[in-house]
Amino acid sequence: MTADPPDSAEAPGFAFTAEDMAEVTGLINKKPDQLLQIPDVCSMLSISRLSRVKSDGVSTADVVSDGVIENALEHNLDALRNVEELDRPWRLINPLRSNNYFILHHKTMKVLTVGPRTEAEILNLIGSGFQPENIRGLDLQSYSPFVDIGDMHAMPYDDNSFDVVILGWVLGYSRDNATVAAEVLRVARPGAFVLIECQYNPRSNEELNRALDIKKEPTRYQHTDDMVHLFDGHIRSTLFRHDVHPTMRHRNGDLMVIFDLKA
Numbered sequence: 470m471t472a473d474p475p476d477s478a479e480a481p482g483f484a485f486t487a488e489d490m491a492e493v494t495g496l497i498n499k500k501p502d503q504l505l506q507i508p509d510v511c512s513m514l515s516i517s518r519l520s521r522v523k524s525d526g527v528s529t530a531d532v533v534s535d536g537v538i539e540n541a542l543e544h545n546l547d548a549l550r551n552v553e554e555l556d557r558p559w560r561l562i563n564p565l566r567s568n569n570y571f572i573l574h575h576k577t578m579k580v581l582t583v584g585p586r587t588e589a590e591i592l593n594l595i596g597s598g599f600q601p602e603n604i605r606g607l608d609l610q611s612y613s614p615f616v617d618i619g620d621m622h623a624m625p626y627d628d629n630s631f632d633v634v635i636l637g638w639v640l641g642y643s644r645d646n647a648t649v650a651a652e653v654l655r656v657a658r659p660g661a662f663v664l665i666e667c668q669y670n671p672r673s674n675e676e677l678n679r680a681l682d683i684k685k686e687p688t689r690y691q692h693t694d695d696m697v698h699l700f701d702g703h704i705r706s707t708l709f710r711h712d713v714h715p716t717m718r719h720r721n722g723d724l725m726v727i728f729d730l731k732a
């Protein structure tokens with residue numbers, strides 16, 4: 470039998486000294502939001518903030534368009550009571566942080582995240598360098614001052630409002646992805662970055678609808694090509710694409726793409 474490997478902090482040559490920890494504590498005291506660069510901290514804070522929300526503290530959209538699949542609101546209100554996968558947004562946002570334009574300009578860039586559900590994504594964005602006053606979320610439900618109530622098929626924002634628009638695991642709740650894409654193109658500024666993540670799921674639509682208790686067919690994607698196709702004619706360049714590995718198509722996975730729009 471082999472022993473469990475030591476935690477990284479205990480591994481030979483990797484022990485933190487008291488001086489190391491004093492340096493880290495000094496940095497955190499000076500810039501507490503540096504802690505938001507740690508995914509577990511964002512998840513923990515998001516759960517703790519959500520636990521203080523009273524039952525009447527969650528507002529919901531009164532009217533939604535035909536594009537919203539049936540049960541979307543009920544399903545997502547349930548999911549708010551049993552939060553999971555709070556570190557998922559990091560997988561999508563991290564590649565953007567390698568982009569030179571982003572590195573130089575992120576402090577002034579305005580970002581919209583569509584369908585954040587919890588504040589985990591908002592905290593991830595602050596940890597990625599966006600200023601809190603430049604961050605908006607849009608969702609059918611909200612308990613957060615960062616998240617506006619609204620429907621992605623008719624976004625409550627002016628034209629050319631955002632430098633970055635994020636659609637993280639939300640297109641599946643729409644029967645009309647073309648209208649969502651048109652709304653993204655309307656509210657995004659010329660040259661804006663668009664980040665999209667959709668779930669790849671090997672189950673059939675029927676199996677999935679039964680499992681999720683969703684009555685109308687959600688939009689499903691098999692490859693990032695189909696997600697990119699929604700924005701045909703508007704893309705300047707693709708920064709990042711992630712398709713499901715050929716040996717892993719029997720299990721759930723992520724389809725992710727980041728591109729910038731023509732200026």
Ligand SMILES: C[S@@+](CC[C@H](N)C(=O)[O-])C[C@H]1O[C@@H](n2cnc3c(N)ncnc32)[C@H](O)[C@@H]1O
Pocket residue numbers: 537541542545554557558583584585586587590607608609610619620621622636637638639642643666
């Ligand atoms: C699966 S969660 C995604 C959470 C997070 N973005 C992530 O990647 O982990 C989908 C969210 O989209 C929201 N949503 C669904 N349909 C929407 C619509 N038409 N407009 C705005 N938000 C919507 C849901 O209420 C839910 O909070």
